[in-house]
Amino acid sequence: MVSLGENYNKVTPEIIAELKNIAGPDNVATDELAIEAYSYDESGKVYARMPDVVVKPENTQQVSSVMKLANRERIPVTARGAGSGIAGGAIPIEGGILLSLERMNRVLEIDKINRVAVVEPGVVTNDLCQMVLKEGLMYAGYPMSTETSFIGGNIATNAGGAKVIRYGSTRRHVLGIEVVLPTGDVLQLGGRIRKQTWGYDLLQIIIGSEGTLGVVTKAILNLEPAPGDTVTFLAPFPSIEEAVEAVAAILRAGVVLMACEFMDQLSAKCATQYHNTTFPMQDEAKAFLIIQVEGQTPEQLDMYIEKVGETCLEHGAMEVFTAESSTESRNIWKVRESFAEAVRAVDPNASLSGDMVVPMSKISEMVKAVEEAAKKYDITIALGGHIADGNIHPLFFKPDRIPLEEWPDFVENIVDELIGVAISLGGVGSGEHGVGFLKKHTFMKYEAKSKLEVMRGIKRAFDPNGILNPGKLFE
């Protein structure tokens, strides 16, 4: 084990003074009221743990100095982006220093020739998306929480989102990073290049490592040419199975999809209600597909429109609606994007923890397992997700009969069981949220001992004293 557990040292007044020296007194907080907001993420306040001190560096040098200090004094450090994660990855489990990257929020450069953006980790994803769009480019690595999430957090969790089917997860869009190691050393990895075989690809192992190996202080991000005209479809289905089969058929037909999302009846009801709208056939349909296609020419777009429409109808769609305007399209996407918020609006204690991935061919089986779990545990589950990626999000409503203090264990036990099913179907326990704190016991339970041992060895290679984001993943 890497964890030092009780061997961590306390944050003393001397250390606070040194932190103030590094980041400036205004950027170091210890007041309970000021630091409370840094004690939890979107997994819910029920998982909160207070840091001893919050530090807000403004540049790489300051991050490095904080890490050197923490490494010398054996103080835990937890880096934090927007706190929009839902696996507890940014919760300071062992207290210590909470390193908030919120002040490092500049887009440093948009390099049109090499088609990259150079950004600091605290940039809000959507701000970058809007900025590059003005240059005729697109940042394709954004998650559903695009309006809040930071680029740094996206990198830490290898974030997904609606466009993974076409453009891949965040991993594919991170071409280079500057990263501060727990020792304070600063490494430059990758660059404004799209191919390399030059020693172990440390960039790749840091992406998705959930802030346990280093603190990303700069990122070089791939930009795609802005897409051509797009069309959004909304297709209600009488059953989830038929919706799944329609997606498989569309992909087999060679249609290039920009996005292919799924919501069950309950998800759709919550999310439309949240926006004071309705989906057509909302009371009859058991499932909705939201599909977006892009055409580089009008002919290509027409071809895709026809194929998607026909294939949906052939596979049981009750109707296929096409958004007639960009506003209409935007309204459909708003509903999908706020699925989780909408469920939380109905039940503030709802768990957003489900994020299983299975092979496309196994989605129906996975959905069945979710439905069975709902019956077995007598619980209401709303279901949505990135269906063409095999990635589903069951969201769990807290029944009144379960006391709040028993709820985290109760629901994580169900998630654990469903992750077991996903793994037995050839999948994994998380597609984009990560393991974080909430799923670490499940992760350790299902993964091979020898695999965990290798991961611990990698952790030691980066973080010999185990000070960075302790209590996550496998420790």
Place this chain on the structure above:
Amino acid sequence: MVSLGENYNKVTPEIIAELKNIAGPDNVATDELAIEAYSYDESGKVYARMPDVVVKPENTQQVSSVMKLANRERIPVTARGAGSGIAGGAIPIEGGILLSLERMNRVLEIDKINRVAVVEPGVVTNDLCQMVLKEGLMYAGYPMSTETSFIGGNIATNAGGAKVIRYGSTRRHVLGIEVVLPTGDVLQLGGRIRKQTWGYDLLQIIIGSEGTLGVVTKAILNLEPAPGDTVTFLAPFPSIEEAVEAVAAILRAGVVLMACEFMDQLSAKCATQYHNTTFPMQDEAKAFLIIQVEGQTPEQLDMYIEKVGETCLEHGAMEVFTAESSTESRNIWKVRESFAEAVRAVDPNASLSGDMVVPMSKISEMVKAVEEAAKKYDITIALGGHIADGNIHPLFFKPDRIPLEEWPDFVENIVDELIGVAISLGGVGSGEHGVGFLKKHTFMKYEAKSKLEVMRGIKRAFDPNGILNPGKLFE
């Protein structure tokens, strides 16, 4: 340092007997004549080192047993695919066991629903490409040496090729692997899925690790829908700079390229001569672009054809030729693909070692550095490469005045210098060949000490006794 150096043990008759027990007597060779072919790769015989024994396992169990034996007895093991590498990655520098994967050469499954192929590491890339094409699918991860290279070797080097600009390097197409660790433990990583955030992504660190972390015994590979109609262009230019600018302009115009290759006059002459053909304007043009575009509809193809043609002419192309038939297109590609073989046919001692990558915006500067090196060292250099990826291959002819025994040091010194230039331009020393044995001193010279230390820590996590492919990368 991980290397045990002189602490490795010798292969004894008892160990040979045990190996014969594991793989069968016919699959264990010690006869000098039989094992000589395993002592070098395409970097040239001048770098050859003899193994003590060649073992040809036929399944994962046998690979695991060999690794357990070697780990127990501290015998070096070097895994080998087709031996088509050109960085010396498969050369058994410390002798010991040469583990040839040539008998594990089955395509186990083509899964059309999940769009993956499941293969053993000894499958020849082109065999897989042809097989999946019959199913209307494409394997896009292939390198230029597609007719010889094995899938296992492609994974070890994160191989590139002509289609990286559109589909990315091998990394993007490896969704899962079965890998035998140096301890003999077998890990399953990834799967028939395209997204995951489930602990450190060990799959990613193994891809491109040049056989130093584990032996891949199975791979789950992404398949793409077969492309629509394609058109190949051949465009002669009066200067390399103008060709580079044309490529940048085509990319800026948003044209999706399938491939975008470059050859200088000397490369073109060698390669056309090798095929008993000529390129148009071969005596006047200083550079040739070979560009392939794909259209999903005839209109899209026409649009791209027009844009590519116009943009090339605007940027100085002397003419733009379009292949009128698939045979004509095939003939152009044959010339490009055999660039290295053709140079070797003229000069068997030519070095194929150059593989720098720089940002697109720096290609002209990199090309200039190559031209200056040719003058400074009074040496002939043929230049080609994957220009739209910023990846160039300078190939070096041996001058008669340099004795053969001095040639490796002489040429690697030039490569070292050019890699220094690439790195100073924001690039790296290798895009697809790898560091292997030939570039390890250069790699260690230019990379930060703290980066190398982390890599060594990762090596230890996988291979505590340093038995797997010793003497490569950073040791």
